[in-house]
Amino acid sequence: MQTSTLTSRPTLNPALRDFWLTPARNRVLYGGRSSSKSWDAAGFAIFLATKCRIRVLCARQFQNKIAESVYTLLKIQIDRFGLRSEFTITENAIRHNGTGAEFMFYGLWRHIDEIKSLEGIDICWIEEAHNLTEEQWEILEPTLRKEGSQFWILFNPRLVTDFVWRRFIARTPPNTVKRQINYTENPFLSETILKVIEAKRAEDEEEYRHIYLGEPREDDDSVVIKRSWVRAALDACRKLGLDRGPRRRVGFDVADSGEDKNALVAVEGIEAVRVEEWKTREDELLKSAGRVHAVARGMNAEIDYDSIGVGAFAGAHFQSLNAEFGVTLDYHRFNAGDGVLNPDAKVDAEDPQSPKNRDYYANLKAQTWWAVAKRFRNTFNAVEKGMSFPASELISINPACDHLDQLIDELSTPRRDFDNAGRVKVESKKDLGKRDVPSPNLADAFVMAFAPREQKPTAWVLTRSNR
Structure with a gap:
């Protein structure tokens, strides 16, 4: 398959086209389960890697094993696009043979100091960003200093008191594009999962709205351990x-x-x-x-x-x-x-x-x-x-x-x-x-x-x- 046809493949959600193409320093994609957030980010990242030399830092709060990162998701998208021959995939990195684009994988909690010393990062993709802390953001934000560099911040909302919700949704900073997407905009869902979602809606409307519509909870006072x-x-x-x-x-x-x-x-x-x-x-x-x-x-x-x-x-x-x-x-x-x-x-x-x-x-x-x-x-x-x-x-x-x-x-x-x-x-x-x-x-x-x-x-x- 030719890379020029990649963006027309049904593995990318057309509802997010403007989100990915709008110029911005921070791209914030949030919403409920089964909404295609991570799949689409992986697909668009692979597309960019086939077009230009980019360095992508794939980060999440806790990652003690490569299997805990988006590494597997990227591999799956490469195969779905028919591009395996264009990439070199090692045990801890992914590189495009033609453009030289590369993907690196880090856990923020254990490697934040190491991340500070990284140079030439074009994209910092923070997966499951609901766990991002204010202190980590204060380190990450100036670390991406290359002209045109971007943050991709993806998460399922948990609490309105979480830093990522307060920083990027409640009080959105300049040069940020944010987009809420839920399963209702995902054209690739099976009938099976749609039935599961509807069953949850009939059973518990509040829980359904939190899980599948991405509505954050006001507090966590009902739990035993906060x-x-x-x-x-x-x-x-x-x-x-x-x-x-x-x-x-x-x-x-x-x-x-x-x-x-x-x-x-x-x-x-x-x-x-x-x-x-x-x-x-x-x-x-x-x-x-x-x-x-x-x-x-x-x-x-x-x-x-x-x-x-x-x-x-x-x-x-x-x-x-x-x-x-x-x-x-x-x-x-x-x-x-x-x-x-x-x-x-x-x-x-x-x-x-x-x-x-x-x-x-x-x-x-x-x-x-x-x-x-x-x-x-x-x-x-x-x-x-x-x-x-x-x-x-x-x-x-x-x-x-x-x-x-x-x-x-x-x-x-x-x-x-x-x-x-x-x-x-x-x-x-x-x-x-x-x-x-x-x-x-x-x-x-x-x-x-x-x-x-x-x-x-x-x-x-x-x-x-x-x-």
């Missing part, structure tokens, strides 16, 4: 000059069935240092338990595992693995529906009017989520407001962890709910599913790894001496 709190916890140990602490724990959320995935979060002291997610068949619990046990052995860590459903058998596997490897790793069952810890203790020990744990929390899951939420809130106040707290009441997330975008989303999505007795609980997976929110496996593993605990391990462990 997004701003989680963001503040990123690299909090370094920000606050704290040691992680000695205790090692691994939280393990066991996949139930079907499309559900296993998740693992490893913690050193007050900092999450490792985040993993993987899919296995229902009959492969031993394989997953072995993976978790190997991580725990490497860290000399305790294991907290989901003991509901399939996970009920994980303890027996950990017992066998202890015997096999001659180690004494403690492992603890976590049943979200169990009764609360210290039921007669007050929720707030310093408040004489505070209710007791058993009267305030519906179950163990609620109690642990609220405990973790308190640590996130404390961390936010320490980082953003300079308030002082004991290190044990804070929480940190190492920015080198994988799946950070997903982890932040999952931690800051579940809402507060109440049982028939008026006690607080966390929005159930079933109710999350009604909002088209997948099971928060990473968040559940995270909370288990930081969960308060009073009971001793429920299963005995084998030592070298009694093998």
